Amino acid sequence: MNEAILPRDKGAAPLDLMIAVMAFLAALALGASLIADRAAQNWQNGLAGKITVQILPPQRGDAGKTLGAETQTVLGILRSTAGIARVNALSQAEQVKLVQPWLGTGNLVSDLPLPQLVDADIAPGSDVDLAALSTRLKQAVPDAVLDDHSHWIGRLRDLAHTFMWSAYGVLILIAVSMAAAVSFATRAGLDTHHEMVALLHQMGAQGGFIARAFEWHYFRSTLVAAAAGAAFAALLFMIAGGLQFAGVEAVPFLPPLGLKAQELLWLSVVPAGAGAIALVTARLSVLAALRSIY
Amino acid sequence: MVRFENVGMRYGAGPEVLRDVTFVLEAGSFTFLTGLSGAGKTTLLKLITVAERPSRGLITLFGHDLATVRRKTLPALRRRVGVVFQDFRLLDHLSAFDNVALPLRIAGGQPADYALDVDELLSWVGLGDRLGAKPPTLSGGEQQRVAIARAVVAKPDLLIADEPTGNVDAEIGARLIRLFAELNRLGTTVVIATHDRSLMENTRSREMRLVDGRLVELRVRT
Ligand SMILES: Nc1ncnc2c1ncn2[C@@H]1O[C@H](COP(=O)(O)OP(=O)(O)O)[C@@H](O)[C@H]1O
Ligand SMILES: [Mg+2]
Numbered sequence: 001m002n003e004a005i006l007p008r009d010k011g012a013a014p015l016d017l018m019i020a021v022m023a024f025l026a027a028l029a030l031g032a033s034l035i036a037d038r039a040a041q042n043w044q045n046g047l048a049g050k051i052t053v054q055i056l057p058p059q060r061g062d063a064g065k066t067l068g069a070e071t072q073t074v075l076g077i078l079r080s081t082a083g084i085a086r087v088n089a090l091s092q093a094e095q096v097k098l099v100q101p102w103l104g105t106g107n108l109v110s111d112l113p114l115p116q117l118v119d120a121d122i123a124p125g126s127d128v129d130l131a132a133l134s135t136r137l138k139q140a141v142p143d144a145v146l147d148d149h150s151h152w153i154g155r156l157r158d159l160a161h162t163f164m165w166s167a168y169g170v171l172i173l174i175a176v177s178m179a180a181a182v183s184f185a186t187r188a189g190l191d192t193h194h195e196m197v198a199l200l201h202q203m204g205a206q207g208g209f210i211a212r213a214f215e216w217h218y219f220r221s222t223l224v225a226a227a228a229g230a231a232f233a234a235l236l237f238m239i240a241g242g243l244q245f246a247g248v249e250a251v252p253f254l255p256p257l258g259l260k261a262q263e264l265l266w267l268s269v270v271p272a273g274a275g276a277i278a279l280v281t282a283r284l285s286v287l288a289a290l291r292s293i294y
Numbered sequence: 295m296v297r298f299e300n301v302g303m304r305y306g307a308g309p310e311v312l313r314d315v316t317f318v319l320e321a322g323s324f325t326f327l328t329g330l331s332g333a334g335k336t337t338l339l340k341l342i343t344v345a346e347r348p349s350r351g352l353i354t355l356f357g358h359d360l361a362t363v364r365r366k367t368l369p370a371l372r373r374r375v376g377v378v379f380q381d382f383r384l385l386d387h388l389s390a391f392d393n394v395a396l397p398l399r400i401a402g403g404q405p406a407d408y409a410l411d412v413d414e415l416l417s418w419v420g421l422g423d424r425l426g427a428k429p430p431t432l433s434g435g436e437q438q439r440v441a442i443a444r445a446v447v448a449k450p451d452l453l454i455a456d457e458p459t460g461n462v463d464a465e466i467g468a469r470l471i472r473l474f475a476e477l478n479r480l481g482t483t484v485v486i487a488t489h490d491r492s493l494m495e496n497t498r499s500r501e502m503r504l505v506d507g508r509l510v511e512l513r514v515r516t
Contacts (some may be wrong), residue, residue: 007387048456199383202345204373205400294347294368 005200005213006193015185016225019178019274023229026174027270031237033167034263040160044153051120051130053078056143057113070141071116077137078118083126090117178274179281182218186285189214199291211286218282219275226274230267237264295321295450295483296342301351303337303507311337313507315351319485321451324478326494327487329504335487336380338504339454342485343375344368356451373401376450376482380457382441384429390416390440391425397448408447415443419473435462442470445452446477456487459493471497 053074058066071089078087090098095114122128134146190197200210240257259267296319303312310437311334319325324341327335341353344360351362355371363371376397384393391412398408414420419439429437438458455474459467471486471493478484486493494501503511 005385005388005399163512195383196385199385200370200396200400203379203397203400204369204371204375206369209400294345 004217005196006189006217012168013179014122016221018181019222019278020229020232022178022181023226023270023274024233025229026171026274027230027233028236029167029174030270031168031259031263033164034043034259035257036160036163036167036265038263040157043156043160047244049122049124050149051122052147052149053118053120053137054117054145054147055118055141056145057115058143067116070143071118073117073136073140074144077133078120079142081128081133083123083128084120085118085123086121088119090119129131145166175273175277178222179277182278182281183285186214186218186282187289189217190289197249197290198293201290207287207290210290211283214286215279215282219279222278223271223275226271227268230270234259234264234267237267263267295319295323295356297352297354298341299352299354301341301348301353303334303341303346305351310349311349312341312504315509317502317505317509317512319452319483320444321483322478322481323483324475324497324499325485326491326497326499326501327485327504328489328491328494328501331489333504334507335489335504336456339456339485339487341376342452343377343454344372371512373397373448374451376445376448376453378438378441378445378453378455378458382429382437384437384440384444389426389428390421390432391431393440394443394447396444404428412443412447415447416440419443429481435466438462438470442473446482450482452483455484457488458486459488459490464492467493468496480489 055067055070055074058070075087075089078084092114095117098117099114130146130148137144137146197210200213237257237259243258298315298317301312301315301504302310304310315338327338329335337346342355344355347360356374358371360369385396388396394416395403395405395408395412398412413422413425416425419442421436421439423442424432424436427436429440432440442455442458445455453474458470458474462470467490474484474486476495500514501511502509
């Protein structure tokens with residue numbers, strides 16, 4: 001008793017498939033933007049508060065001996081600077097390990113004149129005048145270059161933000177085409193059920209009553225189709241996350257492609273949004289169509 | 295209850311199918327609208343049920359001038375009119391019960407409140423044991439009774455039936471007319487369109503006859 005007024009449509013499968021695919025793409029875009037956001041945070045947290053002094057190997061004379069003396073001078077200056085917490089000159093082995101992903105493990109590395117790297121942490125909460133520090137270092141050791149990574153962080157953050165905004169753009173495009181698809185389907189549905197709509201109208205049904213029959217119908221089928229598409233995307237993200245645990249090497253600098261559990265939950269925004277779009281679109285199309293009959 | 299003054303009607307750019315139609319339907323009256331096929335009976339009923347707009351003239355329904363009434367009030371006016379369509383227009387995917395309940399749902403009723411009324415009404419038209427049947431599984435006569443039950447379930451002020459006896463034999467036709475007369479006795483204003491004038495025998499009624507879109511004869515039978 002009290003059955004749905006609109007009969008279940010046969011031949012709605014193409015629309016459902018289309019919605020599922022769009023929801024899948026939307027979930028991919030949303031997941032990618034979450035990854036980019038997380039990567040930007042990680043880069044920021046990992047590098048902020050750290051400075052590195054790079055001492056270039058001198059071109060003439062006893063390179064090793066000069067570099068050693070210059071390193072000591074730099075260490076001295078850093079240690080005497082207020083607000084610098086920890087200072088550490090990287091050993092030869094540590095430096096070789098850093099360039100290994102790019103240059104390999106061959107003899108090339110030991111033959112190359114590598115610069116000496118000195119790491120330092122800025123004590124949390126202290127405000128070090130990096131420009132002044134840079135000048136002091138430069139005066140004492142002309143080959144020393146101070147790097148506070150802000151350039152890097154800025155570039156990576158810009159990259160991540162560009163990526164995120166692109167993903168949002170893709171989401172908007174998908175939302176618009178989803179609305180267009182549902183509006184198209186609603187019009188077709190109104191045509192198919194023309195006699196029923198005319199009957200309800202003749203019986204004195206308000207536009208809202210008729211619209212409800214349609215919007216509820218499209219809300220439900222869109223919600224189900226979009227949930228399926230988003231679930232498939234979630235599965236792919238879980239597999240991508242699993243690969244890294246399975247020991248597949250992550251590419252240097254590329255953030256992990258998996259999503260955390262609470263990030264996966266965000267993907268449910270896709271079916272919810274799709275359902276809402278279908279609801280509103282179907283309602284507006286029905287009400288617009290009803291306005292044209294007496 | 296219904297007043298027509300010099301009403302004319304044409305479909306699109308076609309010829310006038312109703313011309314200078316003027317009449318008044320009093321509350322509680324019982325009227326037969328007769329005329330040959332194509333005379334304009336269905337068109338006239340469509341004007342009364344606010345399904346079509348007249349090309350000219352004045353129509354007043356329940357005291358509202360249809361030319362000036364606000365669009366928002368039309369659904370409420372339509373709900374006060376029960377219609378038995380010539381082709382029934384039942385919804386095939388709904389049970390007999392749900393078809394009959396439709397006007398009550400449209401009016402915002404809850405199943406708990408109207409279930410008993412719908413059951414009773416379907417029993418009254420002899421379909422008490424076919425509540426769950428879908429229209430395609432019902433005979434023509436049964437479908438017609440579902441259509442009638444649907445037209446009267448919301449206790450309309452005005453009941454309109456277009457050729458309600460078109461698809462049934464004479465005996466069932468006579469029974470249907472008695473059913474309408476019973477509803478009329480309970481206070482509903484009734485208009486029945488038919489091309490079969492023998493139906494009017496034995497019924498206290500008024501006849502309006504359409505010939506070529508003109509109302510030519512008005513008489514009362516007692
Ligand atoms: N929707 C329509 N469009 C155009 N002409 C119509 C339409 N409905 C009816 N007509 C024409 O109007 C005239 C009256 O039709 P109708 O009102 O159905 O007569 P009746 O019900 O008495 O048989 C006929 O000539 C018919 O062809
Ligand atoms: Mg007719």
